[in-house]
Amino acid sequence: MERLKDGFVLKERYRLRRRIASGGMGAVWEANDELLHRPVAIKIMHPHTASEQVFARRFRDEAQYAAKLRSSNIVNVYDYGEDHGLAFLVMELVTGKTIAQLIATRGPLEPEFVRSVVIQVASALAEAHEWGIIHRDVKPSNILVTASGEAKLSDFGIARAVQGEPLTQHGEVLGTPQYLSPEQATGQPASPASDLYALGVVAHEMLTSVKPFDGATPVAIALAHVNEPPPPLPSSVPSDLAELVSRCLSKDPRLRPASADAVIQDLQPNTGGLRMVPVPPLPDRRPPAPPLTPASPTTGRQPLAPDLVNPRRTQQVLAVAATLLVVVLCLAALFL
Known part of the structure; x- marks a missing residue:
């Protein structure tokens, strides 16, 4: 997979731009469809899995299953192909x-x-x-x-x-x-x-x-x-x-x-x-400002705040x- 980099072209049509994610069966790249002039996502199967019959069959099945489905809530599949010894799946690029x-x-x-x-x-x-x-x-x-x-x-x-x-x-x-x-x-x-x-x-x-x-x-x-x-x-x-x-x-x-x-x-x-x-905004994680404490009438100094003790919280493994x-x-x- 070292040969896959920005500018690599699959099937004389899909030009890779940047890798989005990587998993056990392959990697997902943002690419450009130079025939239809649109951005796409391409899942490319790792070469070592392409030689394994079961993994290759599952990859083809993914293309066939997803291509059957017509729902705005399913990532569209546009194309499936093999080139340079690589099997790949061309999908809708979802920005989010x-x-x-x-x-x-x-x-x-x-x-x-x-x-x-x-x-x-x-x-x-x-x-x-x-x-x-x-x-x-x-x-x-x-x-x-x-x-x-x-x-x-x-x-x-x-x-x-x-x-x-x-x-x-x-x-x-x-x-x-x-x-x-x-x-x-x-x-x-x-x-x-x-x-x-x-x-x-x-x-x-x-x-x-x-x-x-x-x-x-x-x-x-x-x-x-x-x-x-x-x-x-x-x-x-x-x-x-x-x-x-x-x-x-x-x-x-x-x-x-x-x-x-x-x-x-x-x-x-x-x-x-x-x-x-819409997606909720990021929470404001800034620590709250400390409360203002009036000055001591006899010394003019701010009294010392008591120590704050954070309660223990249990966490799941x-x-x-x-x-x-x-x-x-x-x-x-x-x-x-």
Whole structure:
């Protein structure tokens, strides 16, 4: 991948400009389509994975799955090709931030912003599920949001058609541990309800800025999904939103919303269509100015302020597994 740099041209058409991100299967570049004169994003598969049949098949599947879908809340796929020994996927370039970046810089997000994002991601999932496609990796880093509040679901790299040929080996579970459904963790196949569970985890994390299920190892995280209840949401979260998140996080898939469309119906205001909520501004992290204390009447000096004691706060253990990478968990016999 060392040859990939600013100015490198793929298929005599796509000129690379700068690398945006890098993951386990490849890297994403901002590029220019010199035929249609528009900016695009290009995911280029790492050469060492291109030679591995399963990874190459998943990469092609991502192109085919995403190309079928027609939703303003899914990142559009324009083209797929191979050139210079590299397989690549040409996509819509979305100017914005991922939900993961927003949580990292802003902390808990406003409930009405969360409501808007959840409705839009549910709309994307409804389109995918209508085509019989399960995303299987709904997480904050796969949700892009523009400044105006438009949310787009990306990365169908480990998506699977419900009736499609399985690409996993016996005993493998694909997904990111913090967003893995209990049924997947116990060796059952993923279903549309699994995507709704992951959406519930994302919504909970947006409202609190903390992953509801975490642990020191992927296995510990998976067991938490199976056995532990999610932490309570702040009392400031509207009751309908809190109830929806709770139902999405039900351990039993049958107790979750019946479909992605049902999620939209539960959260959509009765007054009309979706009201997109702009991305919240960055919080002011400057320390507050110290209060003015009147001078001592006898000495004219400012009295000394008492020592301030910061209360201890407990913190959840950070997960070892990186959320930007697709990980393989060998938890139980699974044949997807």
